[in-house]
Amino acid sequence: MGRTLAEKILQRHTDETITGAGQIARCKVSLVLANDITAPLAIKSFRAMGATKVFDRDRVALVMDHFTPNKDIDSAEQVRGVREFAAEMGVTRYFEGGDCGVEHALLPELGLVGPGDVVVGADSHTCTYGGLGAFATGMGSTDIAAAMAMGETWFKVPPTIRVDIEGTMPLWLSAKDLVLKTIGETGVSGALYKALEFGGPVVDAMDAESRMTIANMAIEAGGKVGLFPVDTVALDFAKAHGHAGCAPLAADADAVYERRIRIDVTTMSPQVACPHLPDNVKPVEEVKDVVIHQSVIGSCTNGRISDLRAAAEVLRGRKAAKGVRLIVLPATPRIWRQAMDEGLFTVFLDAGAVIGPPTCGPCLGGHMGILAKGERSIATTNRNFKGRMGSLESEVYLSSPAVAAASAVAGRIIHPQDL
Amino acid sequence: MKFTGKAHTMGAHIDTDAIIPARFLVTTDTAELGKNCMEGLEPGWIAKVRPGDIFVADENFGCGSSREHAPLAILGAGVKVVVAHSFARIFYRNGFNMGLTLVEIGDAVKDIKDGDQLEVDTTAGVIRNLTTGKEIVCQPVPPSMQEILDAGGLVPFVKKRIGAGA
Numbered sequence: 001m002g003r004t005l006a007e008k009i010l011q012r013h014t015d016e017t018i019t020g021a022g023q024i025a026r027c028k029v030s031l032v033l034a035n036d037i038t039a040p041l042a043i044k045s046f047r048a049m050g051a052t053k054v055f056d057r058d059r060v061a062l063v064m065d066h067f068t069p070n071k072d073i074d075s076a077e078q079v080r081g082v083r084e085f086a087a088e089m090g091v092t093r094y095f096e097g098g099d100c101g102v103e104h105a106l107l108p109e110l111g112l113v114g115p116g117d118v119v120v121g122a123d124s125h126t127c128t129y130g131g132l133g134a135f136a137t138g139m140g141s142t143d144i145a146a147a148m149a150m151g152e153t154w155f156k157v158p159p160t161i162r163v164d165i166e167g168t169m170p171l172w173l174s175a176k177d178l179v180l181k182t183i184g185e186t187g188v189s190g191a192l193y194k195a196l197e198f199g200g201p202v203v204d205a206m207d208a209e210s211r212m213t214i215a216n217m218a219i220e221a222g223g224k225v226g227l228f229p230v231d232t233v234a235l236d237f238a239k240a241h242g243h244a245g246c247a248p249l250a251a252d253a254d255a256v257y258e259r260r261i262r263i264d265v266t267t268m269s270p271q272v273a274c275p276h277l278p279d280n281v282k283p284v285e286e287v288k289d290v291v292i293h294q295s296v297i298g299s300c301t302n303g304r305i306s307d308l309r310a311a312a313e314v315l316r317g318r319k320a321a322k323g324v325r326l327i328v329l330p331a332t333p334r335i336w337r338q339a340m341d342e343g344l345f346t347v348f349l350d351a352g353a354v355i356g357p358p359t360c361g362p363c364l365g366g367h368m369g370i371l372a373k374g375e376r377s378i379a380t381t382n383r384n385f386k387g388r389m390g391s392l393e394s395e396v397y398l399s400s401p402a403v404a405a406a407s408a409v410a411g412r413i414i415h416p417q418d419l
Numbered sequence: 420m421k422f423t424g425k426a427h428t429m430g431a432h433i434d435t436d437a438i439i440p441a442r443f444l445v446t447t448d449t450a451e452l453g454k455n456c457m458e459g460l461e462p463g464w465i466a467k468v469r470p471g472d473i474f475v476a477d478e479n480f481g482c483g484s485s486r487e488h489a490p491l492a493i494l495g496a497g498v499k500v501v502v503a504h505s506f507a508r509i510f511y512r513n514g515f516n517m518g519l520t521l522v523e524i525g526d527a528v529k530d531i532k533d534g535d536q537l538e539v540d541t542t543a544g545v546i547r548n549l550t551t552g553k554e555i556v557c558q559p560v561p562p563s564m565q566e567i568l569d570a571g572g573l574v575p576f577v578k579k580r581i582g583a584g585a
Contacts, residue, residue, distance in 0.1 A: 014470055035474060037441075037444045037488075038487070041447045041488070044447055048574045048576050049577045050578050051572040066441075072445065074446065076573075122487075123485055124483065124484045139485060139513075140516055140517075142487060142513070143516060143573070149577075188482060189432070189482070189507070192507065219509075222482065271443065364436070364441040364484070365436070365442060366441055366442075382436075382446070383436070385459075385483060387436060387440060392459065392462070
């Protein structure tokens with residue numbers, strides 16, 4: 001019987017024979033991750049378990065990205081605790097300040113995660129690395145503490161929903177639109193406990209950054225992982241970023257899927273997820289003229305260089321509308337420098353944007369772009385839960401970088417082609 | 420294990436930002452988190468909850484972030500058990516790890532009204548609605564999960580298993 005990608009990757013990390021969905025398997029992990037919000041709890045649990053050293057000081061990543069630069073005394077104290085722990089354990093992958101970027105942009109860029117890996121992170125968007133063909137999933141801090149101590153964890157082998165993306169990509173359509181469309185199809189709980197596996201001609205032709213954008217939001221469908229095949233795109237990305245020793249990997253043609261979804265992109269419009277759930281997805285035409293007060297371009301979903309280029313393309317020679325705060329947050333220092341070197345910052349500054357440091361910041365209502373009562377933001381982030389970006393009486397619309405940029409210019413939600 | 424308490428009902432897709440908004444994630448203290456539990460659902464909502472009360476939610480409870488602060492906040496508010504149509508995956512694992520009992524009952528959740536007095540028997544796999552007299556049969560908590568709960572969560576469970584020094 002054929003195997004899914006999820007089953008194949010897990011098999012490479014366990015001595016047990018993976019026989020199919022529902023089986024509980026103990027697997028070795030390639031990398032364990034926590035951030036400035038979740039690491040403090042993980043460390044507390046780690047110590048309480050009686051653990052005295054991490055399983056491998058090169059394979060524990062601690063990324064201080066959420067409230068960075070530390071927004072207040074309490075967050076600074078949390079980071080201080082993690083910094084001291086990293087020093088005590090000799091953790092080599094501790095990132096803070098100028099080394100630090102949004103974790104799910106940073107770790108692939110540094111080649112610390114890659115094709116065929118099993119990665120667990122105390123962050124729900126750990127699933128991003130599925131874009132490179134890694135079985136990567138979010139867990140809570142205590143599960144992560146146990147994995148930090150033992151270098152392994154247990155998984156229930158998930159059933160898989162296969163998503164085939166076909167057709168010809170129209171102008172202005174991007175990976176974000178495809179994942180929003182997918183979540184619109186499945187609903188926010190449609191992939192609960194399950195793997196999403198993406199394939200089809202559009203996926204085959206898609207670059208690694210776009211794949212990570214899609215995999216990133218698998219959790220918004222309830223999914224455990226969002227997986228892409230390890231093909232030349234993934235292998236080239238891994239090689240370019242110094243992640244060695246990867247081999248091609250694809251689902252078997254006769255793999256068993258719980259459900260198949262087909263998406264044809266040929267006539268698709270850019271998609272927008274409306275308040276207050278990521279599955280409340282509509283074509284941009286149906287929400288046009290919704291007035292916005294803020295536009296955020298960044299995050300682990302859409303803060304990579306290709307996203308900034310897409311936004312700059314729309315913003316070039318244009319200005320954000322009066323009353324709209326346009327916030328651009330390149331996701332890592334390397335992306336920041338590249339955007340600067342390419343002249344994108346001139347475009348953003350001319351458009352009236354605030355260019356911030358690499359941080360998760362406003363995505364989770366942390367800092368650097370919090371919404372007041374009655375305010376509305378369009379954002380390239382991943383969640384639009386009630387109160388996510390600030391006041392319980394504020395609203396977040398999720399979109400692609402191009403739509404977020406165009407909407408900043410118009411002062412209302414708009415299709416870039418209609419600017 | 421048996422829990423008796425008053426039901427506090429809520430809707431579907433209650434996310435972790437509703438359970439404990441990010442601005443409160445600057446502490447790992449359970450009691451402190453408990454004070455701000457459900458502050459993202461409705462400010463002050465938790466004031467009506469008494470220790471021993473029971474949360475009852477529709478599908479996909481706990482969706483969103485992996486923050487373990489969410490089950491901790493619920494425990495900090497004195498709630499020991501959540502009954503739901505279904506739970507989001509990461510939250511489900513976190514709940515048991517933190518020693519919070521989670522019971523999935525599907526559509527039967529609609530038979531529980533806000534304020535009903537419930538007796539949740541996780542060993543027998545039955546929820547008795549003491550207000551209406553109705554009984555809801557559910558899956559007992561799996562023995563492997565019950566072991567973690569009996570130990571008081573994953574930390575004491577692992578500690579007991581491996582002794583000091585993992």
